[in-house]
Amino acid sequence: MTHDLxxxxxxxxxxxxxxxxxxxxxxxxxxxxVPKGEPWASxxxxxxxxxxxxxxxxxxxxxxxxLALLIxxxxxxxxxxxxLLVGVGVLAAGGVVLLFSAPPPTVAxxxxxxxxxxxMATGLRLARQSGIPALARGGLVVLAAAVAIAxxxxxxxxxxAIAxxxDVWKAPSTxxxxxxxxxxxxxxxxxxxxxxVICLRRSPQGASRPIALGSLVAAAMLAxxxxxxxxxxxxxxxxxxxxxxxxxxxxxxxxxxxVAGLPALHRIAPRAAVGSAIVLLSGYxxxxxxxxxxxxxxxxxxxxxxxxxx
Amino acid sequence: MTxxxxxxxxxxxxxxxxxxxxxxxxxxxxxxxxxxILFTAHLNGVLPVDAPFDPAWDGVRPVDVALSGQPVVxxxxxxxxxxxxRVRAVENGEQFAxxxxxxxxxxxxxxxxxxxxADAAAMQVALGxxxxxxMGQQAGALNIWHWKADWAADLxxxxxxxxxxxxxxxDEHFPATDDLGPDGFLxxxxxxxxxxxxxxxxxxxxxxxVGFGSLTPQPSDRQNVHGASEYRADVWRxxxxxxxxxSDPNDAVLRxxxxxxxxxxxxxxxxxxxxxxxxxxxxxxxxxxxxxxxDLSDTWPFLxxxxxxxxxxxxxxxxxxxxxAIGLGGPGARMEHQDxx
Numbered sequence: 001m002t003h004d005l006x007x008x009x010x011x012x013x014x015x016x017x018x019x020x021x022x023x024x025x026x027x028x029x030x031x032x033x034v035p036k037g038e039p040w041a042s043x044x045x046x047x048x049x050x051x052x053x054x055x056x057x058x059x060x061x062x063x064x065x066x067l068a069l070l071i072x073x074x075x076x077x078x079x080x081x082x083x084l085l086v087g088v089g090v091l092a093a094g095g096v097v098l099l100f101s102a103p104p105p106t107v108a109x110x111x112x113x114x115x116x117x118x119x120m121a122t123g124l125r126l127a128r129q130s131g132i133p134a135l136a137r138g139g140l141v142v143l144a145a146a147v148a149i150a151x152x153x154x155x156x157x158x159x160x161a162i163a164x165x166x167d168v169w170k171a172p173s174t175x176x177x178x179x180x181x182x183x184x185x186x187x188x189x190x191x192x193x194x195x196x197v198i199c200l201r202r203s204p205q206g207a208s209r210p211i212a213l214g215s216l217v218a219a220a221m222l223a224x225x226x227x228x229x230x231x232x233x234x235x236x237x238x239x240x241x242x243x244x245x246x247x248x249x250x251x252x253x254x255x256x257x258x259v260a261g262l263p264a265l266h267r268i269a270p271r272a273a274v275g276s277a278i279v280l281l282s283g284y285x286x287x288x289x290x291x292x293x294x295x296x297x298x299x300x301x302x303x304x305x306x307x308x309x310x
Numbered sequence: 311m312t313x314x315x316x317x318x319x320x321x322x323x324x325x326x327x328x329x330x331x332x333x334x335x336x337x338x339x340x341x342x343x344x345x346x347i348l349f350t351a352h353l354n355g356v357l358p359v360d361a362p363f364d365p366a367w368d369g370v371r372p373v374d375v376a377l378s379g380q381p382v383v384x385x386x387x388x389x390x391x392x393x394x395x396r397v398r399a400v401e402n403g404e405q406f407a408x409x410x411x412x413x414x415x416x417x418x419x420x421x422x423x424x425x426x427x428a429d430a431a432a433m434q435v436a437l438g439x440x441x442x443x444x445m446g447q448q449a450g451a452l453n454i455w456h457w458k459a460d461w462a463a464d465l466x467x468x469x470x471x472x473x474x475x476x477x478x479x480x481d482e483h484f485p486a487t488d489d490l491g492p493d494g495f496l497x498x499x500x501x502x503x504x505x506x507x508x509x510x511x512x513x514x515x516x517x518x519x520v521g522f523g524s525l526t527p528q529p530s531d532r533q534n535v536h537g538a539s540e541y542r543a544d545v546w547r548x549x550x551x552x553x554x555x556x557s558d559p560n561d562a563v564l565r566x567x568x569x570x571x572x573x574x575x576x577x578x579x580x581x582x583x584x585x586x587x588x589x590x591x592x593x594x595x596x597x598x599x600x601x602x603x604x605d606l607s608d609t610w611p612f613l614x615x616x617x618x619x620x621x622x623x624x625x626x627x628x629x630x631x632x633x634x635a636i637g638l639g640g641p642g643a644r645m646e647h648q649d650x651x
Contacts, residue, residue: 005322012323029442053334059341060326070623074630082627089619097615098342102569102598105349107612154346160371161349161600174346175374175394230381230388237593243376287596290341 006068010274010301013061017281017294020058024051025239025283059290063092065297080121087118088296095289105161112158115151118296119144125303132272132302135198136265139191140272140302143279146188147295149181150285178285179245185284186246190254192276196261199268214260221252240283275302339439347596348373348573350399350406357400357407360538362547367409370398375575377590382444383522390590391579395431401599406564407551408433410457410575417541418580419459422474427585428460430578431548434519435562435571435597443574443594445519453562454517454525455535455550459580462513462539504530513537514550518560532558554599566599573597 028051066088073082094111097103103111123144129137153174193214200210224232225248236242242251258280266273278298282291333340351370358364374394379387396411410431418429434446434454441450463469471478498506504515504527511530514537519525527533534556539548554564563571572594578584 009322012326049334052337052339053330056333056340057326057330060330064322064326067626070626071630071633074627075633077627082623086620086623089623090616093615093619094612095342096340097611098570099339100569101611102567102600103347103612104600104609105347107609108347108349108598110612157346157373158349160373161347161351175376178376230379230386233378234381237378243378243593287346287594288341 006065006072009061009065009068010278010297013058013065013294013297014274014278014281016054016058016061017278017291020054020291021239021281021283023047024054026235027051029238055288055290058294059095062290062293062297066092066293069297069300080125084118084121084300087114088293088300090114091118091296092289092293095293098289105158109155109158109162112151112155115292115296116148116155119148119151119299122296122299122303123148126299129272129303129305131305132269133195133199133265136192136195136269136272136276139188139193139195140276140299141188142184142191143188143276144299146181146185146284147279147299149177149184153177153181153285178243182242182245182284186242186250186254189258189276189280190250192265192272192280193254193257193259193261196263196265196273197257198261199264200261210260210263214256214258217259218252218256221255222249225249225252240280241286242284271304272302275299275304342570346373347570347598348397348399350401350599352600353400353402355402357402357405357551359405359407359536359549359551362409362411362538362540362549363542367398367400367547370400370409372396372398372411373595375592375595377575377577377592380576380587380589380591383587385586385588387584387588387590391582391584392577392590395575395577395592397575399597401554401564401566403566404554405551406554406599407549410546410548410550410577412546412577413544414541414546414579415544416579416581417459419463420469420474421460421580422469422471425583427578427580427583428458429546429580430456430458430584430589431546432456432576432589433550433573434576435573436594437560437562441572442521443591445522445525447521451518451520451560453560454519455552456515456517457513457537457539457548457550458515459513459539459546461510461515462537465510465513468508502530504533513539516561528558528560532560534558534561564599568599570596570598 028047066085070082070085070089073085077085091111091114094103094107094114123141126132126137126140126144132140156174156177197211197214221232224235229248232248233244236244236248236251258277262273262277265276275298278301279295282295282298286292353366358366374396376394377390377392379390381388392412392414394412398409398411400407400409410433412431414429416429418427420426421428432454434443434452436446437451437453439450441447441452446452496506496508499508507530511533512535514535516528516533516535517525518528534552536551537549538551539546541547552561552564554566573596574594575592576589578589584590
């Protein structure tokens, strides 16, 4: 059982993220509609505690996965992999220190740039990863770019705080970066899912069920966007960090492709599928430190070479 | 002693769930915000709190905060009136000031007509952690600074219904005694309602909330947020300022060097009928009041953390290198078997 500890932890992180998305980021926030009187107030409070536990569980599984990957890299990893993992570790510890201490702008800038560097380096590793279908590889590289853009956007704000009073240096508006980043995130999700859907043609189990499920998800999201656009928008922001820069129809289409295609991709390139699912469930540019860490680990897992010795 | 039993998954998974449940029940937060941060810039001397277009503000790099509609409670706003608000924050060691800037083609600064609404802007700061952005909750209060264009206009010269309807008939005020002034008995004013006050100290109302329907102005002697605003070339600039430290427990804590707080912003467009919950809102943003003289020594917790992580990572890798039998597989030893069919 110890032989695939990291693999199991990655899957549990994925499950914890899925529960966190549905429970903490959506259901708990919808609980603000619950009436304030008893017994509803108690129901809302219990939901809040469960949401907090799920939030904590994501971080715990992410840290355990990081520790397992660090131990494994000592045995089988190269220097680049080890350096990246130490960088992810610094990022994780930075999130813990932020609980107690205000970050000087230099530290915030350092952490944000670390996200950019790790995402870009992992993206390069992904681009060279021959064990992943080309389209999925492209999708993952685009997802890595989205994570890097989110980090870059935060870095500009931190740099602005440092450059501050010398108005010599003007960074581009983070709003523009936000639009580009969200678009990149949705495109990356769509490409990765599409790669899986294409794999479905060779699937002995047939393609009809996954495609039906993906279509159902896309249709449900489209219906929500048409009939309850405001609620859909709020849930998209709260759930995956998409603040409306990308049209709902593309978000729905991309989500449908992911739901239909990632299980099929899992049969061919399991690490790529699990890693990309973790990145997608971590959302775009969401601030919670557990989600930032999970997103980094998702990219790292997807970039694991399939020929690596265990 | 061997670590293998501890590293077994069927030990780790339930222990992790139990730990998460314990932390949640004990109310111990372990996740922080690593998103965009609004830092205050340090200015020496007097802050330009009364001059929204002072050149000093232009030297502070702003943070553009995206806004969305408010679709949660009526009156809702599905499409935001403004896509974003530009925020700058400064302090001088004694005072804090925040400048909000946004484009608005209409100047709406009167609420005297029945169908007129005023432009407004607000900043809310959570007084704790885990606070709902939707007006807070019982276990997580908010301090809200609410600037109102009509209050700002009234500060320059109070207007009355007669200014909007100059030909309106004037009833006899009751009771018509000299000590109540020309308007006679005004219920709201006599009750101490800040919105009915005949004289205003500031264009910013200092409020608290612990959930929907709980918005409450602080007592008049604790209204300590100063406001200044100017409308120029279709652009509003609003400055809200306060002393960094106050003794009021209901005031936002703005202590330099404290861990990041969270802050959110809202704008109202009077010409679109925005009022109450009908507003353009942001999500939470981390907010740090920087130490006035931040230098390398202020980064020591983070430097210690980096050293610890490097040391611990080295130990773990060393342990891994000496345990070839464990291997730990990567995220898919079993995945590999699947790869191979």
